Amino acid sequence: MLKKINKLNFLALYISLVNLILYHFPFYKFVCENAELSSINGIVLLSSITILLIILNALVFYIGLFILRKVGKWILVLFFFINAIALYFINTYGVIIDKTMIGNILNTNFEESSSFLSIKMVIYLVFLGILPSVLLLKTPIPEVKFKKFMVTIGLTLLFVLSLAFANSSNWLWIDKNSKTLGALVMPWSYVVNTSRFYYHKSQKNEKQIPLPASKVANQEKSIFVLVIGESARSQNFSLYGYPKNTNPLLSKIENVKSYKAESCATYTTAGVKCILEYKNTGKLFEILPNYLFKNKDIDVIWRTTNWGEPTVRIKNFQDRKALKKLVNDDSYNYDEILLKGLKEQILASKKNKILVVLHTSTSHGPTYFKKYPPKFNKFLPVCTSVELANCTQNELINAYDNTILYTDYILATLIGDLKQLPEYNSTMLFLSDHGESLGEKNLYMHGLPVSIAPKEQLDIPFIVWVSKGTDQLKNNGILSQHHVFHSVLDFLDVESPIYDQNMSIYKAKK
Template identity: 55%
Template sequence: MPEILKNIHRKIFTSNLQITHFALLVSLLNLVFFHFPFFGFVLNNADYKSFIGIVLIISLIIAVLLVNAFVFYLMLFLSRYLGKFLLVLSFLISAAAVYFINTYHVIIDENVVGSVFNTTYEETSVFLSFTLILYIFLLGVIPSIYIIRTKIKKDTWKHFLVTSSLTLLFIGLLVIANANSLPWFHKNYKQLQGLMAPWSYTISTCQFYSHKHRSDKKEILLPDATIKDDEKAVVVLVIGESARKQNFSLYGYGKNTNPLLSQVPNLSHFPATSCNTYTTATLKCILRHDDTDDLYEILPNYLYRNNVEVVWRTTNTGEPPIHIEKYQTRNSLMKYCKGGGCNYDEILLTGLKEQILASKRNKVLIILHTSISHGPIYSKKYPPRFEIFKPVCNRVEPAECSREELFNAYDNTIVYTDYILYNIIEDLKQLSEYKSAMIYISDHGESLGEKDIYMHGLPMSIAPKEQYEIPFIVWVSEGSKELKTDEILCQNYVFHSVLNFLHIESPVYNEKMNIFK
């Protein structure tokens, strides 16, 4: 038996393989390990019983195998060492990517890549699980050892040109053979790209950095604003995280997740939709005056530049560049906070009333960027005393929990949100010199297993309503403002409503997107 194992080891690792054979073998491993979700999507969305559908599926299998093999071959021909390094890197990343696709049913697009690059270690660490490690070891580490140890023969330029030409010609013939399926490809392009390793994260990373480079350019300043009176006014804008409208009892949810807010006078709630399903994009929608990709000045920067006291407090990430003096994180607030709540989002309330009273300006905007309902382990986002609904899900893979456990854990985050908003309102009630408003809006919603989808981040073209139907809750102090009765709001309403409440005149102000009478 030891001799047999030695022979197998010798044949696998010590024999010199042609680059073409090695590239095809690695591409086959890539196909088998990482493309089950891809072909699962194809089978669910193509007519595999028809002749055209059969041709499509067979062609896709061959195309995925050949395209990856050609790229791998090209890398190894140019540099065997660099090619092997890139192959190892792609297998390790693909192993993690397919875990998240299988576990959370995400599509690896620019949104997901942006969330990865904008997250913190604390947020990332909650995803660590034995299953993830197993995926990386079995599908990433083991094939990487084979890639590193296998010896490859050098190839000639003549053989390279012949091989490349024949491969590209065959791929071209496959495209021609599937000309009738081009509308299907166009319709499902985003999903297909987002499930194909290693192109899902490779292309999306390039798109992310391309857009990031563009967004890092100097923002376009808005026309100067004018403060119309000396009356003291304050708005506390609370930006929620992953809070979906369906689970707020204010909107008719069966469980009482808003026991405090439901008793508050002068409180209104509106149905609303987010402009996207991930934080980076939706924050821009909340803070900009219009739904545009142009790099216009955002609300906190604009008001700070026009002599409004602006404070930004955050326990979250994914924020656009904030150009104000008082930008406060969890770490900077921790030294002033006391009690068990300091480890949770109520740390954002530390000394809030006192900070407003200490302001030397009459107009004040406070922005609290929370992280309360962010998954996957919702039960870690609130203090133990807020575990009202039991039993709860404590697993990193939500699909392993029952529907009741998952919803209970998530609903407890909404109860905790209710408590925080109630305390903000109670603080504002004590500011008798100020006309006050509290505006709460979530960045996006959250999927809790509907259609086997979890969390958020799907492209808007295929995102379920759970990921974009959000709460928009407003409280105003007695005698300050009355509210309109709009049907469905969007996130851009925030910019213009804040300007209206603070009595700030601006050329970009849009009365149609103001919630106050």
């Protein structure tokens, strides 16, 4: 059929129609749920948006095919494939393809991205990626004279402007919902937001901005262990009133206090940055481990099974590959590997002040059931599919709750190890980079813009243990991730011009 199209403008229009029909169901679902389509104005809005989508996409495709010819055709093929993948994630996990999500995608490693592979994704790629691409590649590109090309562009732009002004009564609604609408238009949602992501990234400092020098006030032996959780939401911790006993060990340990807290982001890169920076400036200042590593009186240890943090420039940095060398069993598959040899590493330190950062990956989906050893498979049945909507919510929550149960074990084990170092004044602080959606409002995992993100993606645990008792801790209200930086400085007795005692969770020392 496409071979019979002998005019470039008709071919571009046809491709635009295919693009609209195949990849814009979520877009129209949103419009239908948020516009008053029972009114004349609502019908005009829906009709106008449809016409604009078809005409504007056709115009861009027309220009691209005229200028780039065969290269333009291959770019459209690439669009079809990415459209198919984007549509899979939107339909399956309820994601929004905005600048934030693009940053999340670009900071995802192979291990995480491969966990999303499924039969359903393959079906999307075959029917929405490969088949339309094959049809397009077999279609010749008609020739068009430059004069006619320019006339077509001019008349199309005139029509678009006329339609836009005729629909001025709906501009306010479009402006109000522009962020979500723009995130659902294919292929421009990811094209524009990828450009925005790299533009903003280029505006940031390539090197972390140095912070003023610090000094240690005394030589009391102190250890601060900061545990950065992954996708842990506070409402599934029994310490926060959850009816299922997901914290059987922490609930029995003395000197443990849990605060209410909110994350400043819904994806790892931004969440970890908030945890490690001294305040929210929008700039990349020296992060906590790099800042303290410059102090000759402080030893800094970083262990991670995760990724996405700002560049860590310290001597004692161990990722999963390095940690694997410490074990000879299958524990390297799970986050308890972060504790292997840690006590010995602390004892080997020649400094009295020690900061340990453990960056976990325990509760990251969609394969929650793979994030903990079999013996922690307590809450049954569990979801074993990466297509989370195919599981019952009970199965999904059970699998997730088992990751929290495992987190409880890791934290309790860590506290037990710190108790075996009585010569140190010790504390452990656990908080998450962000929360997680588990099917509420048909949303899954995380990554929605903070402005529209549900509380499940923002409410995080903030759990503290102190060796000398919780009377050292303030009774704060809802904390932020930025409390961490100043709390660390306070506990390790680090004097710095940027230290803010009001942002510390510890009471002022007498």
